[in-house]
Amino acid sequence: MKQFNLENKVAIVTGSSKGIGKAIAKGLAQMGATVVISSRNQAACDEVVAEFEKDGLKAVGIACHIGKEDQRKALVDQVVDSLGRIDVLVNNAAINPVYGPIENVEPEIFDKIMDVNVKAPWALSNLVLPHMQKNNNGSIINIASVEALTPGFGLGLYSTSKAALLMLTKNQAKEWGQHGINVNAICPGLIQTKFSAALWTNEKLLGQLEKSIPSGRMGQPEEMIGLACLLASDAGSYMTGGVYTADGGYMIAG
Secondary structure (H helix, E strand, C coil): CCCCCCCCCEEEEECCCCHHHHHHHHHHHHCCCEEEEECCCHHHHHHHHHHHHHCCCCEEECCCCCCCHHHHHHHHHHHHHHHCCCCEEEECCCCCCCCECHHHCCHHHHHHHHHHHHHHHHHHHHHHHHHHHHHCCEEEEEECCHHHCCCCCCEHHHHHHHHHHHHHHHHHHHHHHHHCEEEEEEEECCECCCCCHHHHCCHHHHHHHHHHCCCCCCECHHHHHHHHHHHHCHHHCCCCCCEEEECCCHHHCC
């Protein structure tokens, strides 16, 4: 338990008002961290904070549209001003506004996907870097997807953006290891969230997916917690530049 202890640590989790981000934030808080709940809507952030505090967990809510430079900077400034440090950053927020062939996507949609899924994690990581350098310690966890590892259908640009996030992860790990900062990526499979509803609400498609993977089912957001807590804590202190799947065996399904 001592290795997983995150007491006196501050963790920012983007896109944490629901789904995987909320689950990871709760897991980090249960390990003792003060978590910063962040999404575009302040009311949604406040609702999660109230829920966490009711359970005796430490959390603050700061709204941030990670696609906007001024809001990213304001988020980091507010966290440092109010909590004094940043130890963990989970780049979870992402978008996928289209489902269909890659040739049908408008250029402005391409730009929007890359801005939020690749540029924003890069920029936000750069903003927290000096604060982690100061402590010669830190963990950045980029939430990618199994779609970054193998192409599916209808998710081409999302897959492309997540593949770019994996290479960003590896470069961050290689360059920032000298500062005591570990950077890793988690690739969830099909998880039952609002984000992936287009897949699991289609009973025929869901049935095909569940038959094809060894676990025989889709995952739940809470099943991402253990891996995130490992990578955020001293238990994962020698893990950096890694790409870890939590996919029920999707990648070996063939």
